[in-house]
Amino acid sequence: MFRRPFVRPMRRAMMADVPPLLRRANELMAAGNYAAAAEAYEQLARGAQMRGNPRDAQLLLQAGRCRILAGQVPVGMANLKQGLTIIAGRGNYQNLQNAGQRAIAELTQRGLTAEAAEIESLLKGVIPASFAAGPVAGPAKPRLLPTSCPGCGGPIRSDEVEWVDEATAECPFCGGAVRAE
Secondary structure (H helix, E strand, O other), X not given: OOOOOOHHHHHHHHHHOOOHHHHHHHHHHHHOOHHHHHHHHHHHHHHHHHHOOOOHHHHHHHXXXXXXXXXXXXXXXXXXXXXXXXXXXXXXXXXXXXXXXHHHHHHHHOOOHHHHHHHHHHHHHHOOOOOOOOOOOOOOOOOOOOOEOOOOXXXXXXXXXXXXXXXXXXXXXXXXXXXOO
């Protein structure tokens, strides 16, 4: 008699905890519907802020990115600045440096040099002079992460995740475990 392995039901149970709106936001982003994705991420960020969930900053950064991709630069910049300011307030300067530099690079790539300079100025204003950017925290031997979370579909970047152990990172959106390949 053949039985299904126990791992499969556990995986489904873990995925069920992902808010449907987060899955939808990530699907909209992947499909290129940036304005609708931004609205979903902003709604998720507001909810996270009300509950005291630390993922609010990441959701705001993603909302900002979507707004900028949708051509709504002023609103996108406000989201980016708010997300970066939240990270700075939590004292996570390495994460702030990584997220800020990524935003600067993406803005510059889109020809938004004045906006990139705003983010650079914000970083200089909130990162203490005593902070020395170190190497990205991660496993001793870097491993490849999937490009998206298997639980919520959110984009995974090795410099934006918290590593649980040498082969497992935590999704910055849903908190699910993501195994390196």
